[in-house]
Amino acid sequence: MSAWEGLDEFVAVAEAGHFSLAAERLGVSSSHVSRQIARLEERLQTRLFYRSTRSVVLTEAGQTFLQHCQRLQDAREEALRAVSDLSSEPKGLLRMTCAVTYGERFIIPLVNSFMALHPQLRLEIELSNRTLDLVQEGFDLAIRLGRLNDSQLIATKLAPRIMYLCAAPRYLERFGAPHALSELARHNCLIGNSDVWTFQEDGREIPIKVTGNWRCNSGQAVLDAALRGFGLCQLPDYYVAPHLTRGELVSLLENRQPPNTGVWALYPQRRHLSPKVRQLVDYLKSNLVTYLQS
Numbered sequence: 001m002s003a004w005e006g007l008d009e010f011v012a013v014a015e016a017g018h019f020s021l022a023a024e025r026l027g028v029s030s031s032h033v034s035r036q037i038a039r040l041e042e043r044l045q046t047r048l049f050y051r052s053t054r055s056v057v058l059t060e061a062g063q064t065f066l067q068h069c070q071r072l073q074d075a076r077e078e079a080l081r082a083v084s085d086l087s088s089e090p091k092g093l094l095r096m097t098c099a100v101t102y103g104e105r106f107i108i109p110l111v112n113s114f115m116a117l118h119p120q121l122r123l124e125i126e127l128s129n130r131t132l133d134l135v136q137e138g139f140d141l142a143i144r145l146g147r148l149n150d151s152q153l154i155a156t157k158l159a160p161r162i163m164y165l166c167a168a169p170r171y172l173e174r175f176g177a178p179h180a181l182s183e184l185a186r187h188n189c190l191i192g193n194s195d196v197w198t199f200q201e202d203g204r205e206i207p208i209k210v211t212g213n214w215r216c217n218s219g220q221a222v223l224d225a226a227l228r229g230f231g232l233c234q235l236p237d238y239y240v241a242p243h244l245t246r247g248e249l250v251s252l253l254e255n256r257q258p259p260n261t262g263v264w265a266l267y268p269q270r271r272h273l274s275p276k277v278r279q280l281v282d283y284l285k286s287n288l289v290t291y292l293q294s
Contacts, residue, residue, distance in 0.1 A: 006040030
């Protein structure tokens with residue numbers, strides 16, 4: 001006798017509230033359902049239903065057993081879908097969102113390469129620096145940067161993200177380099193989205209409010225101002241890495257760099273990811289670091 005025998009019939013009767021309706025749902029006879037329930041109760045040595053001529057009602061034991069059986073059914077279906085999806089072609093509409101500049105420079109080229117491999121996929125991308133509500137606005141996937149806030153979303157880290165404090169040599173020749181966090185107050189800081197910069201000291205994150213005569217909510221604009229020698233900037237690696245390599249910028253206070261944050265793929269909590277989302281996330285995770293370094 002299979003350990004699963006009678007479980008589907010039991011759940012069908014519990015949910016339908018009637019043997020004949022359960023039999024109709026399962027495509028079997030009412031007598032078959034009755035026999036399976038009787039055998040199940042005998043195997044468990046307990047009554048699962050109170051029966052009457054018009055309906056059946058779960059006993060206390062039946063209510064407890066139903067919760068476990070429903071979870072088992074869900075897990076079984078999940079396992080079957082997971083194996084089936086290994087060979088499934090991504091198709092249908094996939095809606096995703098990402099920050100504007102990062103999306104244009106890094107995400108969209110990779111997504112386009114993924115699209116070329118899967119022509120049955122349709123794609124809608126909204127580039128926005130606002131934090132959009134994935135569930136309310138119907139997005140399958142978001143690419144987010146930095147440190148994540150507490151969320152009901154599932155997060156997969158795609159790549160590291162390192163923040164650098166740096167300045168152009170011409171600025172440092174005129175004003176010198178800061179050697180401690182306390183010295184930032186006497187420097188002109190080029191402010192982007194926030195005038196609070198994050199560092200670390202003795203394993204703790206240290207937020208510092210900075211000031212300066214220049215501000216713009218564009219990382220590319222901050223970078224241009226820094227390269228012209230206007231002041232200090234704090235920007236992620238994908239903006240400054242080539243300029244640090246060429247000596248156009250100098251990294252400062254490297255022992256105070258904030259802990260690596262990251263580039264994240266976020267998606268709503270679902271017990272089973274669709275092939276289109278799962279395979280795109282895997283593709284980005286496999287290729288993003290290489291693309292960032294190219």
